[in-house]
Amino acid sequence: MQRNFEGKSVLITGGGTGIGKAAALEFAREGATVFIIGRREEKLAEAAREAEAEGLGIFFAISDISREDDCRLAVERAVREMGKLDILFNNAGVLIPGSLHETETAAWETTFGINVRGTWLMSKYAIPHMLSRGRGWIVNNASIVGLKGFAGLSAYTASKGAMIQLTRSMALEYADKGINVNAVCPGTTVTPLVTEGFMKRVPDPGEGMRFMKSLHPIGRLALPEEVARAVLFLCDERNGFVTGAALPVDGGWCAR
Numbered sequence: 671m672q673r674n675f676e677g678k679s680v681l682i683t684g685g686g687t688g689i690g691k692a693a694a695l696e697f698a699r700e701g702a703t704v705f706i707i708g709r710r711e712e713k714l715a716e717a718a719r720e721a722e723a724e725g726l727g728i729f730f731a732i733s734d735i736s737r738e739d740d741c742r743l744a745v746e747r748a749v750r751e752m753g754k755l756d757i758l759f760n761n762a763g764v765l766i767p768g769s770l771h772e773t774e775t776a777a778w779e780t781t782f783g784i785n786v787r788g789t790w791l792m793s794k795y796a797i798p799h800m801l802s803r804g805r806g807w808i809v810n811n812a813s814i815v816g817l818k819g820f821a822g823l824s825a826y827t828a829s830k831g832a833m834i835q836l837t838r839s840m841a842l843e844y845a846d847k848g849i850n851v852n853a854v855c856p857g858t859t860v861t862p863l864v865t866e867g868f869m870k871r872v873p874d875p876g877e878g879m880r881f882m883k884s885l886h887p888i889g890r891l892a893l894p895e896e897v898a899r900a901v902l903f904l905c906d907e908r909n910g911f912v913t914g915a916a917l918p919v920d921g922g923w924c925a926r
Contacts, residue, residue, distance in 0.1 A: 684762030
């Protein structure tokens with residue numbers, strides 16, 4: 671059976687949970703060598719054990735992408751362990767809800783430090799390895815609210831909008847150098863960011879969940895695997911003419 675990512679090397683930030691873990695497993699199932707990073711060792715190890723249970727292998731290391739040295743060292747270690755770097759999935763992110771005038775400066779800076787600055791730094795250190803080989807793929811995990819406004823999430827929506835514009839600029843800078851850069855824009859997805867983060871901060875989690883489902887014409891939230899497969903699509907050589915895209919995976923939210 672042909673595996674579409676046989677021989678490819680993939681680095682994923684925030685790879686221990688949610689969309690990152692789902693993407694790590696999907697890439698590994700398709701023959702890729704996968705290296706995941708994140709801040710929680712127990713979650714990274716859990717993802718590696720899930721892969722091992724399927725007869726797959728995933729490397730992992732603790733790393734905080736809000737720190738420049740961590741980004742540099744993560745890329746260096748991934749290249750050392752895997753021998754090369756073909757694909758970078760900038761997945762790690764944080765969501766701190768709150769209306770604009772109630773958002774603390776520290777929350778704003780944390781959001782941009784991870785979502786935007788972390789994406790930039792990981793890309794900054796990964797791209798030279800791709801340039802040296804004349805080929806590479808980068809996917810940035812943005813959000814549907816980076817394309818549409820959303821009340822009560824000003825810091826998050828602003829950071830995801832910035833990620834989309836960063837994606838487009840990166841795509842233009844490296845289009846003639848063999849590097850495809852795209853963003854995936856999920857709707858609300860069943861991940862710890864939503865179930866353990868956002869939903870626990872709203873007054874009525876049940877009502878909050880019903881509201882989030884109502885935003886998607888398809889009538890439900892996305893599964894992490896559904897978003898992960900869109901990431902694989904954007905990294906597939908057979909789709910090499912796609913670059914600079916911000917792909918909605920949103921159950922029809924954008925179509926409204």
